[in-house]
Amino acid sequence: MKTLTHLDRLEAEAISIMREVVATAEKPVMLYSIGKDSAVMLHLATKAFYPSLPPFVLLHVDTTWKFNEMIEFRDATVKNLGLQLLVHINQDGVAAGVNPIDSGSRIHTDVMKTEGLKQALDKHKFDAAFGGARRDEEKSRAKERVISFRTKDHRWDPKNQRPEPWHLFNTNKKPGESFRVFPLSNWTEYDVWSYIARENIPVVPLYFAKVRPVIERDGGLIMVDDERLKLRNGEKIQNKLVRFRTLGCYPLTGAIQSSASNVSEIIAELQEAKTSERQGRMIDNDGGASMEQKKAEGYF
Amino acid sequence: MSANQETELLRFITCGSVDDGKSTLIGRLLYDVGQVFDDQMTALDDASNKYGTQGQERDYALLVDGLEAEREQGITIDVAYRYFRTPKRAFIAADVPGHEQYTRNMATGASTAQIAIILIDARKGVLAQTRRHASITSMVGVKNVVLAINKMDLVGYSKATYDTIVTDFTRHAKELGFSEIAAIPICAILGENVTTKSANMVWYDGSHLLEYLENVAPFPISHSEFRFPVQWVNRPNLDFRGFSGTVSSGTIKLGQQIIVSSSLQTSRVARICTYDGDLSEASQGQAITIVLEDEIDVSRGDVLSLAGSQLRPRKASDAKILWLSSAPMRLEKDYVIKHATSQTNAKITNIKSALDFATLQDVAADGLAMNGIGNASISLSRPLLVEPYEINRDLGSFILIDKISNETVAMGLFQGQTKPTSNGRKTQFENLAKLAFPNIENPKQTAQKALYGLAISSIATFFMALLVTNSSAISAILAFLDFAFKPVIWFLFLREAREKAEAALANIDGSGI
Numbered sequence: 001m002k003t004l005t006h007l008d009r010l011e012a013e014a015i016s017i018m019r020e021v022v023a024t025a026e027k028p029v030m031l032y033s034i035g036k037d038s039a040v041m042l043h044l045a046t047k048a049f050y051p052s053l054p055p056f057v058l059l060h061v062d063t064t065w066k067f068n069e070m071i072e073f074r075d076a077t078v079k080n081l082g083l084q085l086l087v088h089i090n091q092d093g094v095a096a097g098v099n100p101i102d103s104g105s106r107i108h109t110d111v112m113k114t115e116g117l118k119q120a121l122d123k124h125k126f127d128a129a130f131g132g133a134r135r136d137e138e139k140s141r142a143k144e145r146v147i148s149f150r151t152k153d154h155r156w157d158p159k160n161q162r163p164e165p166w167h168l169f170n171t172n173k174k175p176g177e178s179f180r181v182f183p184l185s186n187w188t189e190y191d192v193w194s195y196i197a198r199e200n201i202p203v204v205p206l207y208f209a210k211v212r213p214v215i216e217r218d219g220g221l222i223m224v225d226d227e228r229l230k231l232r233n234g235e236k237i238q239n240k241l242v243r244f245r246t247l248g249c250y251p252l253t254g255a256i257q258s259s260a261s262n263v264s265e266i267i268a269e270l271q272e273a274k275t276s277e278r279q280g281r282m283i284d285n286d287g288g289a290s291m292e293q294k295k296a297e298g299y300f
Numbered sequence: 301m302s303a304n305q306e307t308e309l310l311r312f313i314t315c316g317s318v319d320d321g322k323s324t325l326i327g328r329l330l331y332d333v334g335q336v337f338d339d340q341m342t343a344l345d346d347a348s349n350k351y352g353t354q355g356q357e358r359d360y361a362l363l364v365d366g367l368e369a370e371r372e373q374g375i376t377i378d379v380a381y382r383y384f385r386t387p388k389r390a391f392i393a394a395d396v397p398g399h400e401q402y403t404r405n406m407a408t409g410a411s412t413a414q415i416a417i418i419l420i421d422a423r424k425g426v427l428a429q430t431r432r433h434a435s436i437t438s439m440v441g442v443k444n445v446v447l448a449i450n451k452m453d454l455v456g457y458s459k460a461t462y463d464t465i466v467t468d469f470t471r472h473a474k475e476l477g478f479s480e481i482a483a484i485p486i487c488a489i490l491g492e493n494v495t496t497k498s499a500n501m502v503w504y505d506g507s508h509l510l511e512y513l514e515n516v517a518p519f520p521i522s523h524s525e526f527r528f529p530v531q532w533v534n535r536p537n538l539d540f541r542g543f544s545g546t547v548s549s550g551t552i553k554l555g556q557q558i559i560v561s562s563s564l565q566t567s568r569v570a571r572i573c574t575y576d577g578d579l580s581e582a583s584q585g586q587a588i589t590i591v592l593e594d595e596i597d598v599s600r601g602d603v604l605s606l607a608g609s610q611l612r613p614r615k616a617s618d619a620k621i622l623w624l625s626s627a628p629m630r631l632e633k634d635y636v637i638k639h640a641t642s643q644t645n646a647k648i649t650n651i652k653s654a655l656d657f658a659t660l661q662d663v664a665a666d667g668l669a670m671n672g673i674g675n676a677s678i679s680l681s682r683p684l685l686v687e688p689y690e691i692n693r694d695l696g697s698f699i700l701i702d703k704i705s706n707e708t709v710a711m712g713l714f715q716g717q718t719k720p721t722s723n724g725r726k727t728q729f730e731n732l733a734k735l736a737f738p739n740i741e742n743p744k745q746t747a748q749k750a751l752y753g754l755a756i757s758s759i760a761t762f763f764m765a766l767l768v769t770n771s772s773a774i775s776a777i778l779a780f781l782d783f784a785f786k787p788v789i790w791f792l793f794l795r796e797a798r799e800k801a802e803a804a805l806a807n808i809d810g811s812g813i
Contacts, residue, residue: 004585006309006390015587016531016546023532023600023641048544048587050575052536135381142380159377163404163624165411165440165711168638168699172706186392188383276337 007195014041014183015048016167017146018130021181022048022055024171025128028181031117031300032058032085034070035247036203037132037184039077040192043201044183045130046081057084059120059129063112064089065100065249067225073204086124090116100251101229108249114299118154121178128171128179131300136188137277140292146185152176154298180300189277190270197263209243209261220254245277307385310513311392313409314448315437316419317429318398321450325419325488326382326395327360329510332495335384360489377402379409388514398429403671404624406433407711410440411697414518417446417509418469422455422485426468432657434469438476439620439673439713441689443519445473446512447483453490457500475660479519484509526550526558527685527692528604529640534589542573542589543598545641548694550606551583552590557607560598561685566607567592601642603685603695613683618715619698620689621648621676623668625709627702631667635709636701637680640694645681648700652676678712689713758783 004012021028030045032038045054060074078085093111100108121129128147135142145161147169162170171179184192196203214221215235222229224237229251231237242255243266260269291299314322330336336344348359380395394409396402410416416437420430437445447469455461466483473481484493485504492498495510507515531545552558552569559566571591572579582588590604598604605611623629629648637646654665654674668674680686689696700710762779769775 006307009309009585012546012585012587019532019544019587020641047575049532049534050589051540051542051573052534136383139380142382143378161378162708163408163699163711165408165699166693166697167412168697168711170638170699170701170706170708172636172701174706186381186383188385190385191390274338276340 007191007198010187010191011044011047011195013167013186014044017169017181017183018045018048020169021128021130021147021171021179025179027124027126028056028128028130029059029086029121029124029126030054030056030130031132032060032074033132033247034060034066034074034204035132036192036196036207037134037187039201039203040187040195041130041132041184042077042081043199053082056130057086059086059088059124059126061113061116061120062087062089063100063108063116063249064094065108065112065228065251067204067206067223067247067250067253069206070204070247073202077202086120088116088120088123090119099228100249105252108252109294109299110297114294114297117300118298121154126178127173128181129300130181130183132184133182133300134184134187134189134192135182138291140295144182144185144295146182147171148180148182149173150178150180150298154178156180156296156298158292158296190267193263193267193270197267204247206244206247207266209241209258209265211239212242212255213237214240214242214255221257222253223250223255225250307388307390309390309392310415310516310518311394311413312415312417312513313394313396313406313413313437313442314417314419315396315406315410315433316398317421317424317427317433320398320419320421320424320430321361321488322398322419323361323380323395324359325417325448325450325486325494325509326380326393327362328488328491328494329393330382330384331360332491333384333386333510377405379405386510386514391513396433398433400429400432400671403432403436404622404711407436407440407622407624410437410442411711413437413440413442415444415446415513415516416442417448419448419450419488420465420469422449422451422458422461422465425465426472428657430469431472431660434473434476435655435657435660435673436622438473438478439622441521441693441713443477443479444516445478445481446509447481448488448509449483449485450488452485452492452498452501453487457485457498459501459503462504472660482506482512482516484512521693524550524691525609526552526604526606527687527695528552528558528590529642529694530598530600530602530604531641533599540591541595542571542591543602543604544587544589546587547582547584548640549584549692551581552604552606553581554579558590558592558604559607559609559611560596561603561605561611561613562601562683563597564611565596567594567596569593601640603640605685611685614680614686615683616649616677616679617686618652619676619678619712620715621668621674621678621700621710621712623670623672623674623710625702625707626670627705627707627709629668629710634681634703636703637678637684637698638701639684639686639698642684644684646698646700647679648676649679650677675715676712678714686714688716690716754783754786757786 049055090112098108098111133141135144143158145164149162150156213224215224215237221242240257241259243258243260244253244255258269260266314325316322344362347362377397382393384391396406396409418434449462449465462485485501486493493508497508527548528545529548530543534542534544554569554572557566557568569590570593572582573589573591632647634645634647637644651665651667652675653662654668654672656663665674685695687695696714698712699708702709758779761782762775765775765778766772
C-alpha cells in the first residue's frame with residue numbers, strides 16, 4: 001500500500017473538494033487571480049478532472065492595476081491550457097476614477113475587487129466560486145469553511161457557519177445563494193512552494209528576484225510598473241534586486257529585497273523568513289479586523 | 301525541501317472547558333516552533349494591549365482567535381485551523397471552542413482529528429465541559445488523548461494536584477474506550493513542557509507535548525475492504541467513461557472484479573486513471589478515476605466494492621447523532637441525509653437514549669436538544685451502503701439537512717448492525733402478517749392480537765375437551781387442531797368475512813388480552 005506524504009494528502013483533499021463542487025453546483029467558476037495559489041489551484045483542477053478539461057470557466061476580476069507581467073502570464077496560461085477566461089472590470093469604478101493611489105487602498109479594493117467580483121458573479125449567475133485563499137494566510141481566513149455559504153447579497157456570516165464534520169459538505173442552497181470554495185484551505189505558503197517545485201508548475205516571473213525599478217513609499221518598496229505611478233516629492237526610482245512574495249495591484253504590493261531566483265531558493269528563503277507572507281499587502285493593514293470586514297462584505 | 305515532502309501529516313485538536321487555555325496553548329506552540337513572524341508578533345503585541353486577558357503579558361490566544369467578536373470577548377467561537385511543521389511532521393491543529401453553545405463547532409473540529417489534546421485547568425480539575433468534550437472526542441473515534449493539565453504554575457507545580465486530576469479523568473474516561481491517555485503537566489503561557497521540559501516539574505519524567513506529538517503513532521482506523529464512493533462521472537468524449545472519487549478504504553488493483561452497490565452489477569477494472577499516468581493499484585486516500593471493462597450503469601452516489609464482498613445496502617440503521625441546530629429535532633420528519641457522495645431523504649424514527657454528560661451514561665430520552673448526543677433509529681427513503689463508523693469513516697458517517705432552511709441540523713455515526721437472526725425472524729413474521737391482513741394499516745400488531753386471541757381460544761378448547769373426554773391427549777390434539785386450522789381457514793375461505801373481521805380486530809385495543 002502506498003504511503004501518502006502530506007503533500008499527497010493535501011492534493012487528494014483539494015481534488016476531492018473540486019469534484020464535489022462540480023458534481024453539485026449548477027454553474028461553478030474558478031477565480032483566477034494569477035498568483036502562485038491560483039497557479040496551484042488551476043494545476044489541481046487539471047488533475048481533478050483529467051482526462052476532461054476543468055468543466056468551468058476562469059474568471060479574473062481585473063482592477064486594471066495588476067502588474068503587466070501578470071496579465072501576460074494570465075493570457076499565455078489560459079491559451080496553453082485551452083481554457084476559457086472571463087475578464088471582468090467594474091466599469092462604474094473606472095468611470096468614477098477609482099484608483100489605488102488617489103482613492104486609497106480601502107476604497108479601491110472595495111470598488112474594483114469586491115464590487116467587481118459581485119457584479120461578475122451576478123451577471124453570469126455563478127453559484128459556486130473556487131478561490132485560492134488559504135487559512136494559513138490571515139487570522140479571519142483561519143476561521144473560514146472549505147465550502148463557505150454566501151447569502152444572495154454575497155455576505156459571509158462568520159458567527160453562523162455551517163458545520164463541516166468529516167469531509168461531508170452541505171452544498172444545498174436556495175436560488176441566488178452561492179458558495180465560495182477553498183480547495184487550498186489546509187495548505188501553507190511552504191506547502192504551495194513545495195508543490196510548485198514537485199509538480200514543476202509555472203508561476204509569474206515576478207516571484208523571482210531580478211533588478212527592478214522601485215521607489216520607497218509608506219515603508220514599502222513599490223515597483224514602478226507603468227507611467228501611472230507619479231513620483232511624489234523626494235521619491236526617486238532606484239534599481240534594486242527584489243522579488244514579490246504575493247502579487248496584487250502593483251501600487252499596493254510591496255517588494256522584498258531578495259536574491260532568490262528560482263523555486264528552491266525561494267523555499268530556502270522561506271525557512272529563514274521573519275515576516276509573514278501578507279506583510280507586503282497594504283490592504284490587510286487597515287485595522288485588526290479588516291480582512292474579516294472585507295470578507296463579510298463579499299471580498300474573497 | 302525533499303525532506304519536507306516525505307513528512308507525514310498529523311491532525312489534532314485542542315479541547316476542554318472555557319478558559320482552560322486551548323488557544324493559548326496553540327499560540328504558544330506556534331511561537332515556540334518559530335512559526336510566528338515578526339509582523340504577526342507586532343500585531344499580537346498591539347492586540348494584547350487592546351484586547352489581552354493576560355494583563356501586561358502577551359496574550360498568545362490572540363494569535364488564534366481571529367474573529368473580531370472572539371477578540372472582544374476573549375473567547376473562541378469557531379474552530380481555527382493553524383499549521384506548523386517540524387522536521388519530523390507537518391501538523392494541522394484545530395483549536396475548538398470551549399463554550400457549551402459552540403459544541404457543534406467542537407465536534408466538527410474533532411471529526412477529522414487523529415489526536416485530541418484535552419486541557420484541564422489544574423485549579424479546577426475535571427469539569428462538566430471536560431467530560432462533554434471527552435465524550436464527543438470518543439464518539440468521533442479519536443483513540444489517542446493527551447491530558448494536558450495546564451496552569452501548573454498556579455498550583456505551585458504540585459504533583460499531588462496533578463495526580464488527583466489524572467486519576468479523576470481516567471476514572472471518568474473508562475467508559476470512553478480511548479486506547480491511550482498520555483498525561484502531561486504544562487504551563488501554556490510560560491511554555492513549560494510545551495516544547496521544552498520544565499525545570500519546575502522535575503517529578504514529571506515523560507515527554508513534553510511537542511515530543512509526544514512528533515512521535516505518537518495514531519491508532520489506525522481499520523481499513524479493510526475496498527470501498528469507493530463515486531463522486532463524479534468523467535465523460536470527456538464518447539470513448540471515455542470513468543468514475544472519479546477517492547478510495548475510502550482498502551486497495552483496488554487493475555483487472556479486479558468490482559460490484560456496484562445500487563444495482564449489484566459487476567465488471568472488471570480496465571484502467572486506474574490519473575493525470576500523472578495510469579496506476580496498477582490504488583489505496584485508501586488516493587483520488588483516482590476508475591474505468592470499467594463493461595458499459596454498466598454507475599452514477600454519483602454508487603459505491604464500488606470488490607466482487608464477493610458482503611454488501612448489504614440498508615433502509616434503516618441505528619446511529620449515534622449529535623443535534624447541531626437550535627431548531628427542535630422532530631421524529632418522523634423528512635430530512636435530507638448526506639452520506640458519502642449520496643443524498644436522499646431520511647427520518648429519525650426513534651430516540652432510544654441520550655447521553656447524560658454528568659455521568660456519561662445513556663439515559664432514556666424521547667428527543668435531543670441542541671448539542672445533545674443520543675442513540676437513534678434512522679430510516680432511509682432508499683437503501684444506502686451503510687457501514688459501522690468503526691469500520692469505515694466515510695460510509696459510517698452522515699449529516700442531516702433541513703429541507704427548507706438547508707441548515708445542517710445533525711451529524712451522525714452509523715452503529716453496528718442489529719443481530720441479523722432476530723432481524724430475519726421479525727421480517728418473516730411481518731411478511732406473514734401482511735399476507736394475512738392485507739387491508740389493514742398495521743398488519744404486524746393486528747396479527748399479534750389475532751395470535752393472542754387464537755392462543756386463548758385454543759386453551760379454552762383444551763379445557764372444554766378435557767371436561768368432555770377426560771383425556772388430556774385427545775384434548776391436546778383438539779386444541780392443536782383448533783390452533784392450526786383457524787389460520788388456514790382464515791387464509792383460504794373466509795375472504796368475505798375477513799374484511800369485516802379485520803375491521804373488528806383493528807378496533808380491539810388488545811389491552812384486555
